[in-house]
Amino acid sequence: MNRFKKMAIPYLIWMIILVLIPIVILIIMSFQRTKGIKIFEGTFNNNFKIIFSKDVMQRLWLSFIYSAVVTVFCLIIAYPVAYIIARANFKHRFLVLSFLILPMWSNTLLRTKGIASLFMEGNIFTSLFEKIGITLPTLNWYATPMGVITGMISMYLPFMILPIYNSLEKIDKSLYDASDDLGANAFKTFWKVTFPISLKGITTGIILVFLPCATGFGVAEQLGENGLIGTYIKTQFDNEATYGVGALVSLIILVIIIGALFIVGKVDKEGETLL
């Protein structure tokens, strides 16, 4: 099968063109403030002053806090769910799991819009229940931290359940028996056997939840939150004159992510963590 070696070369070229070259351009752009992309004729301009302004720092901090809270809650809810399904003596486990991850295939933005409408006064549920004669209390969570976090948890929970379930499912059942035979109680078995093996799944889940929460803008904007870093980058690229600032902020995010990727690569060299 060694003759297939050559097929890795086009992939390498593809990756260089679509990953490495744009990053080089991004670095060049981050020092410029020109209209559009002008790699060779742009003038040097210090964008760092804008980056370290109070506005950007506040957005970075807010994005971090929101996504950390959402990730923690997702983990707290998803782990027991994945654990229960993975260890159930139930024949159609996969059906239950697929029921829980099914919304991954429906439109995220539309779902966010749906849950955001519930946080506003006069939504479809209140009008439905009014027909029966019940007045539902309004939540008034739109554009509040409570609403944003609840909405995000609702969106990203399946992305936490799936990888944790996958890692728990792979555990050899005889390990539990072995641990039991050797005298460990249920909690010790969980802490010393189940949990360490599921760490890979947890890592993947955290990557899948934390990153889009922290850097996305679609979901947050539908929930009424315009103060995150994703929105900032998006507005910089809406206007050709501020491409440089947007490039610099994206670069900062990229550096943070490369650091994370480096750590993941150290732990797991074959890249199995991610699936």
Added chain:
Amino acid sequence: MMSKKVISKGNLVQNSNKTKRKLKNKKYQVIINNQKVLITLKPKQMLPVTKQQPKKLPISYHRSKKILATILKIIIISFAAFLIYVPIVVILFQSINGSKNNDVFTNFSLKWYGGLFNPEYFLNNDGHLSSSDIQAAKELQEAIFQTFTVTISSTIISTILGILFALGINALSRKKRQKMILLNNVPIVNADIVTAVTLMIIFQVFFSIFHIELGFISILISHIFFSLPYVVLSILPKLSEIDHNLYDAAVDLGCSPFKALLKVIIPAIKSGIIMGMLFAFTMSIDDFTISYFTGARLYSNVSCIIYLRKSKSLSPSVYAYNTILTFGILLVLVGYNIYVHLKNQKKKLKNNKE
């Protein structure tokens, strides 16, 4: 007359640990009247060697404990399901709402479902709707068509390319392979917005050379770009499990390399390919950020339409679309499960007969 002499301790106790030794009977070989006799001495306190049996509790206790655990499990799972399904239910009600205002439920109506297929017919016979609503519905129709065009073509292309690239990566030496996998992981781990920005930049640079505007081609390339790593990652583990000799044997027996690939390798990695395809499809159909940056102005998918159009100019048919999509996929999943179940039963029957 009776001479007692202990000659040796029995070697019975050697293998157990100290605490257990106390509990075991001590055995001595004793010579009495020139005859070897084995004497067993019982220790003073005889403790049962076996584990102490737990106190027998009434069966109802165990049962109630089990039931409680089950109830707790059901509560946890239904809480998660509730969180996940609230928006789906909201969308379901909005899709069968007769009013154009999707926050007020007036009457049951399926016209938004009809509006998905024929806006003029289904939306025109209602006096409340203006031509702009029909326009919005038509725009949505186009967006749905464009979404599926991009998703299906990018899924097919990235699956084929992913198989080839995975084969290539698999054949590399260990170190090179690790580096390639690291590079392969970049688009997966990278934030959507950074990927989107970098792709937009490279497309703007390249496309300006050929005077093309960002649109279908750039969106298709970027969808292939972010689906490929998932395909590669799901195929690679399956490839490493294959016996390399199988392929060589097929070639030796006169298969062309392409035929050997098709007949030997592809069947062996089938599950990985399906998994990768599923990933590619999932990523592509729901993508917003990357499509938004790489050509939403000319070629919008459904997500971009939802984002760009404010509530009033967004056709409620989009709720119908999403409901159909969700329940369609639910049906496929349930159908697949039933199919697997039936297949297993058939196998069992066959085995029993044999």
